[in-house]
Amino acid sequence: MSFDRLIEKIARTNNPTVAGLDPKLDYVPNYIKEKAFEKYGETLKGASKALLWFNKGLIDALCDIVPAVKPQAAYYEMYGYSGLKTLYKTQEYARKKGMYVITDAKRNDIGTTMEAYAVGHLGKVRVGAEEYEPFLGDALTVNGYLGSDGINPVIKVCKQYDKGMFVLAKTSNPSSGELQDMKIGDRTVYEVMGDMCEEWGKELSGKYGYSGVGIVAGATYPEQIEILRKRLPHTFFLIPGYGAQGASAKDIAAAFDKNGLGGIVNSSRGIMCAYQKEKCDEKDYAGSARREAVRMRDEIMSFVNRVQI
């Protein structure tokens, strides 16, 4: 349980970042698409194979310096069940290469239905006398709008399989405030959600001071990150919004404690599409991703203490 395994990988790489794998077909170099379409046609399967090969190249290039990947489920669902096979195969490859897998799916439901999501993404399902891992996440993002009926089933599965979750608190998008910034008494909705996470986390406490119930807190709202860090001393932050969404390394510094722990910063397009920005040969897309990952790490670590556990 908890994020101990994630924290150990962050310490080993001295790098509190995660590479988002949100592979739109537009991001995939032409030589990969051409090969996939030649073999499987311009089909959902062909597209899904292209995404998988793209992801594998990125994972190979990043696995020794970046502790985690965060595949975004939407970009796999967009290619139907073939796309979801690519999600599975991507998770499998990242795990084999020693990376921590955060499945960004923002799932939410209640009771046995939420347990089905948790089992599907973090646990094992029984079929007759056999057991299988349907998908291979180490952690799952979830939406807490439905209250503890939607969280307790995930806690149960996290306990059983040593997994974690991140609950949406203050998201990185411009309209996040429409609901999240509204005041309930003297607290905002995102503070109420954060407080619930700190409480739920008591069920999944970890040896480095952080529980297995993290929150999502957007880098685009540095003041809110600071507020949440003070309120939630045992809650680990997944921080989107760096790079393509406009936030800088300075904006996320408040999420981290004196040991360089407390959060993990995501970059998706910044890393995946580095070769387009760099205008290098598309066949060097993975090398370009690595160069950007190193640059991002160094930039972030100039605002964060060296990671120590």
Place this chain on the structure above:
Amino acid sequence: MSFDRLIEKIARTNNPTVAGLDPKLDYVPNYIKEKAFEKYGETLKGASKALLWFNKGLIDALCDIVPAVKPQAAYYEMYGYSGLKTLYKTQEYARKKGMYVITDAKRNDIGTTMEAYAVGHLGKVRVGAEEYEPFLGDALTVNGYLGSDGINPVIKVCKQYDKGMFVLAKTSNPSSGELQDMKIGDRTVYEVMGDMCEEWGKELSGKYGYSGVGIVAGATYPEQIEILRKRLPHTFFLIPGYGAQGASAKDIAAAFDKNGLGGIVNSSRGIMCAYQKEKCDEKDYAGSARREAVRMRDEIMSFVNRVQI
């Protein structure tokens, strides 16, 4: 756009109910599981085939008297990408049989990522020169916690492909009030969410007075249904919680207008597992589901005006 197509199917059957297809393997009769395991082994594929055959039997038994099905994505994801192939095949079969398909997936994200979900579940995706429907929903349930950045991309896809959505407002579970009942000024969170839906719905207005942005309002909270119906005259309600979760037909009456329109009531376990409750031969599971669907329709219609459009 809007729910016109759904409303027409409700009027044709004079039945504002939807059959939830949440097929846990425990719900599937043994003779179906045995046949599937014999052919495909005790595997995720074997389980997924059993679910598909189970669903097809239900659809055959219900399609002339029930206007819609609501597959719950969690129960398909629980069996991995094979399970998601069964989701697709279930949707395809229900569509072929003339039923409206509400994909209950409670998806949520922002911008291009939310658009990927909307395209995946309601639209078409381009691969090279070809276009495909990744999944086959007519409507999708979504979670509005992220604000309009998470809703506008769905509205765009609904406009393009004549689809609809249901946003979580007041969910049916016991803990739904932890956040949803909290007061923001003089409104509850669920009223704030409902008001946003009524506003968003202006983009998808329909010829029967209801927009394409519905809400989820749990039958277990009849007073809140009444409040929401008064506030949101153009918003269609998807109403879970009837039957297995304890609500009765009387509890949902306030959702409906004088023409019998305004909502659709879901039953999942009540219909799927009717044969277990009835203790009939498991080979008659579909017949039993139909008997329960008729009973439910008649019970609900004793509190709702005859459907007229």
